[in-house]
Amino acid sequence: MLVGITILLVFQLIGEVTAYFLGGFVPGPVIGMAMIAVVLTLTGGKPVLEPAHRQTLDTSRTILANLGILFVPAGVGIIQHLDLIRDRGLALLAIVLLSTVITLAVTVWIFILVKRLSGGYAND
Template identity: 35%
Template sequence: MIRVFAVLLLYQLGGETLSRAFDLAVPGPVIGLAALFVTFLAAPRLAEWMRETVTGLLGHLSLLFVPAGVGVVAHLDAFTQYGIGLAVALVASTILAILAGVGAFVLVARMAGVGDE
């Protein structure tokens, strides 16, 4: 299990190093994850070796939301004072993000000529 975590952290470190060294707009963990995916395609035995530990890690992913919940409780006074504004901002930003995704999809589909019969 420790070796699997070491592999994950090494890929994240490599991605972070590339992202910072070349001043990329892509976050380091995303680059590391993409590199790990390519490695899995090239060496499926590595993916199989890591499967049990990574599945267990993903099963406990909800624990990462605990700090967010603690932050909400710690700043409850801010939520009572600005709650409506925060809720409006959250809903509006979610809608705008979905619309941006749809717009990007439609633009790429048009550029690729998908749906033009």
């Protein structure tokens, strides 16, 4: 399983690097997933690569089979606190929206500040 996870993470890293150099037009994990799908398809019949191929597929199947477990805690928390959501749902929505806007504004401000400090803007 360790070999399979390593292969998956290496392809995600390759995808992230590729996405960086492409300007982030396509997310890195999507590029990595497409690349590993192509590589696994092309190397499926090679006896030398069969162990790595099999371990990667087995690891992927195990992760996908257990993916629902990651959503159980959030779902249980929501169900347990439906009364709070009903009573304070509007306030929660307002807080989430406001904090999202504030986070976006601060992120843009910091980006502009770092860009100016690093000489990214010539005439500002």
